[in-house]
Amino acid sequence: MTKRILIAETEIKVRTMFKDYLVKNAYQAVFANDGKDALDRVEMQLFDLYFISIELPVMDGLELMSKIKEIQPLAVIVLIADYANVDKAANALSKGAFHYLTKPIEPEELANSIDSGLRQSGEVDEVGGISPASLEFSRELIDLLLLKGFTVEQQHEFQLLGTLITYQANEKINLTDNPGTMIWVESGRLAVFSNGNQVDTLRPGDLWGEETFIGTNSIFTDLVALTDSQIRHFSRKRLLEYFTYSDESLIKRFMINLIQCLYFKWRKAVMKIGSAGFNSFNIPNN
Numbered sequence: 001m002t003k004r005i006l007i008a009e010t011e012i013k014v015r016t017m018f019k020d021y022l023v024k025n026a027y028q029a030v031f032a033n034d035g036k037d038a039l040d041r042v043e044m045q046l047f048d049l050y051f052i053s054i055e056l057p058v059m060d061g062l063e064l065m066s067k068i069k070e071i072q073p074l075a076v077i078v079l080i081a082d083y084a085n086v087d088k089a090a091n092a093l094s095k096g097a098f099h100y101l102t103k104p105i106e107p108e109e110l111a112n113s114i115d116s117g118l119r120q121s122g123e124v125d126e127v128g129g130i131s132p133a134s135l136e137f138s139r140e141l142i143d144l145l146l147l148k149g150f151t152v153e154q155q156h157e158f159q160l161l162g163t164l165i166t167y168q169a170n171e172k173i174n175l176t177d178n179p180g181t182m183i184w185v186e187s188g189r190l191a192v193f194s195n196g197n198q199v200d201t202l203r204p205g206d207l208w209g210e211e212t213f214i215g216t217n218s219i220f221t222d223l224v225a226l227t228d229s230q231i232r233h234f235s236r237k238r239l240l241e242y243f244t245y246s247d248e249s250l251i252k253r254f255m256i257n258l259i260q261c262l263y264f265k266w267r268k269a270v271m272k273i274g275s276a277g278f279n280s281f282n283i284p285n286n
Contacts, residue, residue: 003118004028006047008038008056008064009080014105018051021110035059039067046072049117051101053080054088062092069096070189070201070226076121078113080105145261146207149253154246161242162232173223173231180233181212188229193222201226210258212236 005027007018015031022029030047032038035056050068054061061079068075079100081089089100098120101113147155163179164186173190175181185206192200192208199221202208208223213236243251 002026002028003048003121004030004045005049005051005114006030006032006038006041007051008032008035008061009051009053010034010056011053011103014053014080014103017105017107017110021107021114025114027114033057035061035064038064042068042071046075048076048121049114050075050077051080051113052077054085055082062088065092065097066095070191070198071203073200076117078117146210146254146257148257148260150250154250157242159232161238162234164230164232167225167229167231169225169227169229171225173225174233175209175223177235177237180235180238182207182209182234182236182239183223184232184234186230186232188231189226190223190229190231191226193224194220207261210261213239213258214255 005022007015007029009015009018009031010033019029019031030041032041036058038052038056039059050065052061052064056064059067065077065079068077075096076098077096079089079092079097080103081100082103086100086102089097089102092100098117099113101109147158150158162184165174165179167173167188173183175183185202185204185208187204190202190206190208191198192202202223243254
């Protein structure tokens, strides 16, 4: 699969260097003219690797990095800095940046950063079971995980068990059994908080709180709408009633699927923690 790389940089010389190398090596390169342009592109599709100049018009590189991390927490981001911004780039390593390059960029330095960045991205792929550029968890993916083995009719019945609620931006999501502790994000984006710190971002198609079907006291996070959002809540009581009157094999299948969902999320979380702790790689910046 062709690797997708986003380059948010305005300097023509640097853009040309990237273009020449990426085209020669058969990578898919997408160039953004400013921070907002880059964010708009990320909203449409995710990338395997990002190169972001700190000095960008409209929205600077550090703000752009933060917003990309909201959308794609495992994003592998390499910052580009001139001499005046080296300290900012170095400090950004503790905030999730993978590495930084200083101008002028040497060809070997560029090649090493691309290889190392894609290797890191590939490790996310190996552990998480899905490439970073495919982390737009669509409803089809959740159906595959949670409702695997359900007939089309059973999937439709399951959807109808949920209560669809609209939340405004900055509104806290109600995680009680009425309307339901297991949620399915229909539209919008949610921030996941643990002990006051944002630890993840949910996007359309994401599932959250599925562990509460197994244990009612499982919730230890808070959810807040980042944008106007539509959330489908599933009450544990309604789900139990549904499975009570269904074929016994269906509840067994659902439990197996739940365990698979939780295992998938656990592996993704482990990779996220590992990525956050990996601050640099050995490339000289002379």
